[in-house]
Amino acid sequence: MHLTGASALVTGGASGLGAATSRRLAAAGAHVVVLDLNEELGTEFAAEIGGTFAHADVTDPAAVDAALDAAERHGPLRALVHCAGKGGTVRLVNRDGSPGDLDLYRQLIDINLVGTFNVLRLAATRMAGNEPVDGERGACVLTASVAAWEGQIGQIPYASAKAGVVGMTLVAARDLATKGIRVNTIAPGVFDTPILARFSQEIRDGLGAQVPNPARLGQPDEFAMLAQQVVENPYLNGETIRLDGAIRMSPR
DSSP states (O other), X not given: XXXXXXXXXXXXXXXXXXXHHHHHHHHTTOEEEEEESOHHHHXXXXXXXXXEEEXXXXXXXXXXXXXXXXXXXXXXXXXEEEOOOOOOOBOSBOTTSOBOOHHHHHHHHIIIIIHHHHHHHHHHHHHHTSOOBTTBSEEEEEEOOTXXXXXXXXXXXXXXXXXXXXXXXXXXXXXXXXXTEEEEEEEEOSBOSHHHHTSOHHHHHHHHHTSSSSOSOBOHHHHHHHHHHHHHOTTOOSOEEEESTTOOOOOO
């Protein structure tokens, strides 16, 4: 999928994995719509890369549609990279003997899994109306996590949602095959993102040391490199790719 003259939507696009991806897709010739909840950061970053900022919650159909409208004002939507998500801790039985928080579980499933479906269905609808280029109308990249296979204690909602994204990938690729739209997923391991910035350097170094090779945290641009290749490679479809330095997460 060639991006010159096209538009791209990157959710969670103002920081971390999303910002690195937005920067790469813009450099490849796309007009990038940076969808994020952080209006101040998103507006500044979108201007920096020559893109457009859209303030939206990924679970809000009207807000996502408005972001897609903004994208299509700058060219046909050819690429989606969905990075937005949220973590949170839920135990089945709390230390005080009470049951785990069902409302928080639902909230995290809604953001991480339902939000993914919402963005994918709306973006794919726009792509389906594009004129094919070399047989393609668009390419979608979703974000899962190694937690889909090795969720740690307390990660039940996040692991559940990311396993759902993995399960969605092949089915979505088959669903959209006749429309010339590819769907793939990246499952990152431990990456040096703002989520980890709140931890001490000692903890961050310890996480990096768990990675077999290279023994460090992943860099956001390494995720972005893969996302760009997934968008551009026309034979890559229906696949979930672990990007994790061969880590297999421990229970804790």
